[in-house]
Amino acid sequence: MxxxxxxxxxxxxxxxxxxxxxxxxxxxxxxxxxxxxxxxxxxxxxxxxxxxxxxxxxxxxxxxxxxxxxxxxxxxxxxxxxxxxxxxxxxxEWPGQKVIFPRFTRSLTTPYxxxxxxxxxxxxxxxxxxxxxxxxxxxxxxxxxxxxxxxxxxxxxxxxxxxxxxxxxxLKLGFQKFVGVEVELGRPHGESVPTIMDASVDQKDGYRFIYVLPLSPTRVLIEDTRYSDEGTLEFEALQSDILAYAANRGWVVKQLIRTENGILPIALAHxxxxxxxxxxxxxxxxxxxxxxxxxxxxxxxxxxxxxxxxxxxxxxxxxxxxxxxxxxxxxxxxxxxQAFFRFLNRMLFRAAAPRKRYVVLQRFYRLPQALIQRFYAGRIRPTDKLRIVAGKPPVPIQKAVRCVSEARALAGE
Ligand SMILES: Cc1cc2nc3c(=O)[nH]c(=O)nc-3n(C[C@H](O)[C@H](O)[C@H](O)COP(=O)(O)OP(=O)(O)OC[C@H]3O[C@@H](n4cnc5c(N)ncnc54)[C@H](O)[C@@H]3O)c2cc1C
Missing domain, CATH: 3.50.50.60 (FAD/NAD(P)-binding domain)
Incomplete structure (x- = not known):
């Protein structure tokens, strides 16, 4: 030693x-x-x-x-x-979190x-x-x-x-790409918990949402995220979309502190x-x-x-x-x-039209909080899987059926 x-x-x-x-x-x-x-x-x-x-x-x-x-x-x-x-x-650390979709806003008590x-x-x-x-x-x-x-x-x-x-x-992939901008605001933003997804924004380049972490009463990290088929990032375009979002929220940016960006793999089949x-x-x-x-x-x-x-x-x-x-x-x-997660990803990327991908998440976020927690922790139960897929699928049924087979996805079908 x-x-x-x-x-x-x-x-x-x-x-x-x-x-x-x-x-x-x-x-x-x-x-x-x-x-x-x-x-x-x-x-x-x-x-x-x-x-x-x-x-x-x-x-x-x-x-x-x-x-x-x-x-x-x-x-x-x-x-x-x-x-x-x-x-x-x-x-x-925050005591909770929230999500915003076109049809509803939900507060969750899951600490972040x-x-x-x-x-x-x-x-x-x-x-x-x-x-x-x-x-x-x-x-x-x-x-x-x-x-x-x-x-x-x-x-x-x-x-x-x-x-x-x-x-x-x-390993067949889609992408989660994002730019984050940490800014100091001229006035308090009034947010007390993170917004994990604000999907009320224009749905361009796949499933798009804004992620907001309130770091202090006047400081926020704002990320523009897209679940996209393309693994390329237009940094300036996303950064200006973030600043437009801030302006839309009435947040006056006093200082740009730092930026970060990433293109993360989303597994469709492995x-x-x-x-x-x-x-x-x-x-x-x-x-x-x-x-x-x-x-x-x-x-x-x-x-x-x-x-x-x-x-x-x-x-x-x-x-x-x-x-x-x-x-x-x-x-x-x-x-x-993780096979079930990859199936859901195939539904998101292959069955839903890019501008309609948000509907899959909007439906998911109506499920019980404990299930959502298990989903993020990667520890879903068989009954959770049933609840997630039960009812009318949020994507065209024929396309959803084609997503079931991972072998087909691996073969590039
Ligand atoms: C901006 C951003 C935000 C993210 N946010 C989150 C988040 O909120 N939560 C989360 O869980 N994940 C997040 N991720 C994803 C997470 O960062 C990655 O999953 C994680 O970094 C992967 O860890 P890793 O150690 O496997 O690889 P990496 O963190 O990528 O580390 C690999 C390291 O190896 C080094 N390296 C490569 N080749 C060599 C070599 N030959 N010799 C020596 N060094 C080498 C690289 O320089 C690099 O530093 C985020 C990613 C990004 C880009």
Whole structure:
């Protein structure tokens, strides 16, 4: 259990600036666990293992670990113990949430929370057993170590692949794309809880809604989101739509604080068995690299936490093979449980006309709150599935029937 910091491995600046420049060195470092990628899944797993006394090397190709996100979740997505553990990085919490559709507005009492990239980054930097290398690419991964962009190697008994999403054969996708703008307003906005979806807006480019997080009495994060067939983002157009939305709400923008954007995968069909059979045996992927995300929201925080808990229970010393086996089994089981979500996604993307996709969600949000909570947590019951599909479908019946077969969707029909 030994990391040897030397001239090539600089201790990260605890204030969060990129302390590791492109230092080229061939020196070697040893760690128990090396994680390629310093994104959400990698950081959550690294913190969980470091808490158990493991020494973790986290290697991030970008300037900083954790990127530039606001990661949100429903409090009911997590077990209470996981929620408590996440406590120090929770930047905002709200006691409820609401949704707005053309036909109704609904308030829900499900608490909502966000963690920010900055909060998670600082927590990782402050964790004793984690050594972070930024601006450093992992060029090669073996089951016993990695080779970095500067030619140096780090050996470890356990190497985890957290390099983020990569297109996969056998994974058919739609997209959830969005731009978020955090603004300071001239006057209080009067919002006390997040608006998870305001779908009363013009339905262009698929299912479109505005997401509003009130961060302080005068500060809001406003996101324009589209469930679209196209995985391309016109940043300026969405940003100006956001500012138009703010103006329409009577919000006077005093200052633009920051922006964020993303194109998240929405799974329509997934042959996970075939995917895993193609993942080289020396790799142990986690997070998006392992297609571990909620098929309908594209979010992955709760699943990353489950993965961290799973790895935390494995026998020591941890090995790449043991992590690979455990995560593969978990991913295959999760994929089976998610089949119904992919069916609903096919209904949304393939059966509903783009401008009418909102009707599917409008109908869903009339269901009981507890069911909605289980849906977001990815833990729906057989009776929930029946309730979701019962009655007259909100899309043409013939098209809905064609969406039933995942095999057909995989075959591109
Ligand atoms: C703006 C935005 C907002 C979001 N909001 C939410 C939300 O509210 N809730 C939620 O659950 N999800 C949200 N998501 C989705 C969530 O961010 C992703 O699902 C999550 O980041 C995936 O985690 P990951 O660790 O698998 O991959 P990533 O976070 O993408 O991390 C992968 C990391 O690996 C690094 N990397 C890649 N190749 C190499 C290499 N060769 N060597 C070293 N490093 C490498 C990348 O630079 C990157 O930092 C959001 C996404 C975006 C873009």
């Amino acid at each position: 030994n990391i040897r910091p030397d001239s090539s491995i600089k201790r990260p600046d605890r204030r969060g600036t990129a302390a590791l420049g492109a230092t080229h060195s061939t020196s070697r470092v040893k760690a128990d666990i090396v994680i390629a990628g310093g994104g959400l899944a990698a950081c959550v797993v690294a913190m969980r293992l470091a808490e158990q006394g493991e020494r973790v090397a986290l290697i991030e190709a970008g300037e900083n670990i954790c990127g530039n996100h606001t990661w949100s979740f429903h409090r009911t997505d997590l077990d209470p113990s996981d929620y408590r553990r996440l406590g120090p990085v929770i930047a905002h 929370a966000s963690i920010t990239s900055d909060a998670l980054r600082q927590a990782v930097y402050a964790t004793e057993n984690i050594e972070t290398l930024e601006n450093m690419r992992v060029e090669e991964m073996r089951d016993s170590g990695v080779t970095l962009g500067d030619g140096s190697r780090i050996d470890a008994s356990c190497v985890i692949d957290g390099r983020g999403f990569a297109p996969m054969e056998g 042959d996970a068995e075939a995917h895993w059979s193609r993942v080289p045996s020396h790799l142990a992927p986690i997070g998006m690299r392992a297609a571990l995300f909620h098929p309908t929201t594209g979010y992955s925080l709760p699943i990353a936490i489950d993965t961290a808990n799973l790895i935390a229970t494995l026998k020591r010393p941890l090995t790449t093979a043991a992590v690979r086996k455990a995560v593969e089994e978990y991913a295959l089981a999760t994929n089976q449980q």
